[in-house]
Amino acid sequence: MSRKAGSATSGTPAIQLLEREGVPHGVHPYEHDPASDLSYGLEAAAALGVDPSVVFKTLCVEADGELTMAIVPVSGSLDLKAVARAAGAKKAHMADAALAERATGYVVGGISPLGGRKRLRAVVDASAFDHDLMYVSGGRRGLDISLAPADLVRLTGASTAPIGKDS
Template sequence: MTPAINSARKAKVSHRVHQYQHDPASESYGTEAAEKLGVAADRVFKTLVVAVDGQDLAVAVVPVSGQLSMKRIARAAGGKKAAMADPTDVQRATGYVLGGVSPLGQKKRLRTFIDASAQRFDTVFVSAGRRGLEIELAPAELARLTHGTLAPLQRD
C-alpha cells in the first residue's frame, strides 16, 4: 500500500493497481512499465517535477513515449522558465524516490499539469508510488485527485 493508492481508495475513485517485476538495470522506468504491462507507451505517463522560474516546484505528467517541453510547462505554470528539479527537492516534496514518483498522494501537494493527450484514453497509467507499481485510472479522476490542469506539455 502506498500513499498514491490510499488517496485513490479514500476518494473512492475507480482504479486498478498493476504490479510488475522492476529490473534495477532499467534506465527508463516508464518504458519498462509499458513493456512489462503490455500497454501502449502513449497510455503510460511519467511524473516529472520541475522548478518554475528557479523556485516553485510543479508536476508535469506526460506520456513516456514523449518528451516534456520546458517552455510549455513553464507557460502552463505561469512562469518564464522551467528546469528539472533537484532530485533531493523532489524526494523531500513528494515523499517518493525517483523512478517511483506518483502524481497522487504526495507529501506536499504540488501544482500539477497533465498532458492534454491523456484525454484520448478511457484510462491512463501513472506510478503508484514505487518502482514496479502502476495505478490505472480515468484521466478526469487523475485531474480531480491532483487538482491538475490539462495542457499541451509535450515537445512537438
C-alpha cells in the first residue's frame, strides 16, 4: 500500500487528509458506469476485483436528529436499530440525500467518511476489523481508497459496533 502524492486523484479532501496525516493508503480509481444496475459500492467492488465484504459504504442517517455516518460493508445493509443503539439514540432513519451532500460536501455515491465539510459522528461496522484493509469512497464516484480499519476509526473518531446485516 502506498501514498500517491501528486496524482490526479490526490485533490479530494479525503485523500488530502490521509496525505496530511501520513496515513498509508491506496488510491483506486475505476470507471464509474452511470447505467450500471449495481449499487455504487457493489460496482466499486466489481470494478476493483475485490470481495464486497471489504468495500464499505458511507450512509448518512439521522439518529435522534443528529446527522451520523454509518459505515457498513456493501455486501449487506444497515441495521437502523443497531446504529441508533450505537449512537445512543432512540431512533434512526436514513437522512435526506440533499442534507447528506450539504453536510459532507460530497455527492451521493461518492460520500467519503474522511475529509467532509463537517465532522459528523461516525459508527463503523465491527466487521471492518475482520480485514487488514478496507475500501471506502475517496470522495467521488469512481474513486475508492484502501486503508487499515484502525486508521479510519482514528481519523473519524468513530465508534465501532455491529451495525450491518446480511442482505
